[in-house]
Structure formats: structure tokens, C-alpha cells
Amino acid sequence: MASSRSGFAELLRAWRDRLSPADAGFTVTDGRRAPGLRREELAQLAGLSVDYVLRLEQSRAKNPSAQVVGALARALQLSRAERDQLYRSAGLLPPRDGTVSTHVPAGIQRLAARLGDVPIGVFSADWTLVWWNTMWSALHGDPALLPAVERNLARALFGNGAAHASMLPVRSERGPDALAASIVVDLKDAVSRYPADGRLDRLVRELRETSDAFARLWTTQPAAAQHTTDRKTILHPEIGDILLDCDVLVVPGADLRMVTYTAAAGSSGAGKLDLLRVTHVAKPA
Structure with a gap:
């Protein structure tokens, strides 16, 4: 050893x-x-x-x-x-094929690192946050303060732990239930593609047992349209309401989702993002 x-x-x-x-x-x-x-x-x-x-x-x-x-x-x-x-x-078995990968290719990390002015979070197929930059932390709070198991969007939406407690209020122009429904559909798709992934199975079983909303959506939610551009208002504790465009970009071959927040030049949202850059240290998480 x-x-x-x-x-x-x-x-x-x-x-x-x-x-x-x-x-x-x-x-x-x-x-x-x-x-x-x-x-x-x-x-x-x-x-x-x-x-x-x-x-x-x-x-x-x-x-x-x-x-x-x-x-x-x-x-x-x-x-x-x-x-x-x-x-x-380290004396450990590498992640098996057929399970959800948390590997972020170097090229994706370099690309995201060069877009430091934009809040970026990279999620695996089970919506676990696996990479983020400083602007993401400035906008949503520092994920490093959460236990690793809690850095999951499904837990933030439906759980009762640290992820849910730390999630800032967000209003979507697509309606209050659109994000929750799309996350459930994505998890159902992930389960079908990664049946041997024990961590994914435990996540779904836990949420079905502890969240009535998740259990209802899991049973009734039909296939949903792919993620599209959404406009979201995030209630930030220091800046106040920030209206931003949210895009979900799929990384081919890696089964990752890169979530970005941007605002049109000269808009109120752009000005508030600039304020976040000034008030937070410019270094990645």
C-alpha cells in the first residue's frame, strides 16, 4: 500500500x-x-x-x-x-463503462476557462455539477461549500438537504414547473441508458421516496422537448433580481451539459453581471 x-x-x-x-x-x-x-x-x-x-x-x-x-x-x-x-x-477501480461519467475533457475545460466573464456550470447526465467557474459561484453561490453528493440539480429542486437549502429563488419565463419537469425527463432517460449505475439508481429511489412532486412527475411526465433557451430571473442576495438568458449546450461524445448565463450588451442583466465580476475575486472554483 x-x-x-x-x-x-x-x-x-x-x-x-x-x-x-x-x-x-x-x-x-x-x-x-x-x-x-x-x-x-x-x-x-x-x-x-x-x-x-x-x-x-x-x-x-x-x-x-x-x-x-x-x-x-x-x-x-x-x-x-x-x-x-x-x-x-489510489487503489481504486476506475469508473466502469455503462455508468454516468463525471469526466470533463480537457478541451471543454479550456474552452470554459476562457469564457470567464460568463457563469458556466458543467453537469453530468444525472445533473451532478462537475465543473464550474468563479462567475457561476458568484451568481449561484459557491458549490464547493456543499458536500459533493449535494452538488446535484435534482437534489436542489426536490431534495431536503443542503442543495435545496442553498438554491436561490429562480423564476423562469417557461413557467414554474418547466425546469423540474425537464430534469425528471432527463433522469428517466439517464436511467434507461445507464441501468448499471448504482449512484443514479440511489438518487432516483431516494427522491421518489422523499419527494411527492418528484414521484408524481416520475410517474406522469411524458417525454419533453429538448432544453431550449430560457430567460430566468435569479434573486441574488447582494445584487437583487438579475434577468438572464440561460442556455444548455450538449457536449457531443461526453454526455455532459454546459449551462451558461448571458445578457444582451447594455441590458440591466449585463450591468449586474459586470457588478458581480467586480465584487467577486476573478479566479475559477
Whole structure:
């Protein structure tokens, strides 16, 4: 086990040194000496403490969980083969084919990192948030403050835990039930495509047992139209009502959804997004 932990630590350090800060969305200054990510930057991207990353790199932290390894793999923008190598070096089995993938391809991360002025969240097929930028945190609250299992839109809409408690009030021009109905339809589709995914099965069973609204929609909701552009008003605790266009972009081949919020130039929404940029530190989550 000691040699396994050593191999994990070596991979972590090597891949951290390899990743360009600019590709991860950080501003590179002239005085920067490290060619790759700093330890605190990796911790920030993965939603971990700096001390824990340090202990992992020094082989002092034992048995990182699959969630931790997955978060590090996404933060380091690893390929699927590299991700699987990192899992094995931690003594874990890589995610199986036929289950919902939380892997975000490096190209998608680089693209999203370069759109730092736009709130962006990347979701897996079960609507778990797997990547976000600073503007997303500024608009919706920092997902890193939630337990990893709670970073799920279905839990935010239908659950009774931290995700639901932290979700800001949102009004949709498509009506109050449109988002909830479309999420249920998406989960039904995900279940049909990933029947062996235990985490997805537990999510659906839990919500059917604890949420009358979810159970009703699961039983009665017919196939819905694909996600289209929606206009949403978000009640922000600091800025007030912000009217924005919300688009859901599907990532071909990765079964991911990239959710973006934008506003027309010169609009009230654009001005409020500018205010959010000024009042929040410009660094990715």
C-alpha cells in the first residue's frame, strides 16, 4: 500500500506541474516561478483543502475516496487513460463503462476557462455539477461549500438537504414547473441508458421516496422537448433580481451539459453581471 500511495503522489505532482495555469483559467503574472499549477490552485479547482493536497503529495494521506480522485482528475484535465491510472494508483477501480461519467475533457475545460466573464456550470447526465467557474459561484453561490453528493440539480429542486437549502429563488419565463419537469425527463432517460449505475439508481429511489412532486412527475411526465433557451430571473442576495438568458449546450461524445448565463450588451442583466465580476475575486472554483 505504501508503494501505491507513493505512485499516486508522484502522479499528482507530475500532472500538477504539467498543467498550464492559463489553461486552468488562472491569470499568469510575470513574477510566477512555478511552470504548472500551484498547490493551492489545484486545491481550489478540486474543492479540497490545501493541507489535504499537500498530504496527498507527500504520501501522508491514506486511501483518498473515489470522489476525491475524480475531482483531482477533472482539475488536472486528465485524459480518460490518465484518469484510470490515477484511480488505480489510489487503489481504486476506475469508473466502469455503462455508468454516468463525471469526466470533463480537457478541451471543454479550456474552452470554459476562457469564457470567464460568463457563469458556466458543467453537469453530468444525472445533473451532478462537475465543473464550474468563479462567475457561476458568484451568481449561484459557491458549490464547493456543499458536500459533493449535494452538488446535484435534482437534489436542489426536490431534495431536503443542503442543495435545496442553498438554491436561490429562480423564476423562469417557461413557467414554474418547466425546469423540474425537464430534469425528471432527463433522469428517466439517464436511467434507461445507464441501468448499471448504482449512484443514479440511489438518487432516483431516494427522491421518489422523499419527494411527492418528484414521484408524481416520475410517474406522469411524458417525454419533453429538448432544453431550449430560457430567460430566468435569479434573486441574488447582494445584487437583487438579475434577468438572464440561460442556455444548455450538449457536449457531443461526453454526455455532459454546459449551462451558461448571458445578457444582451447594455441590458440591466449585463450591468449586474459586470457588478458581480467586480465584487467577486476573478479566479475559477
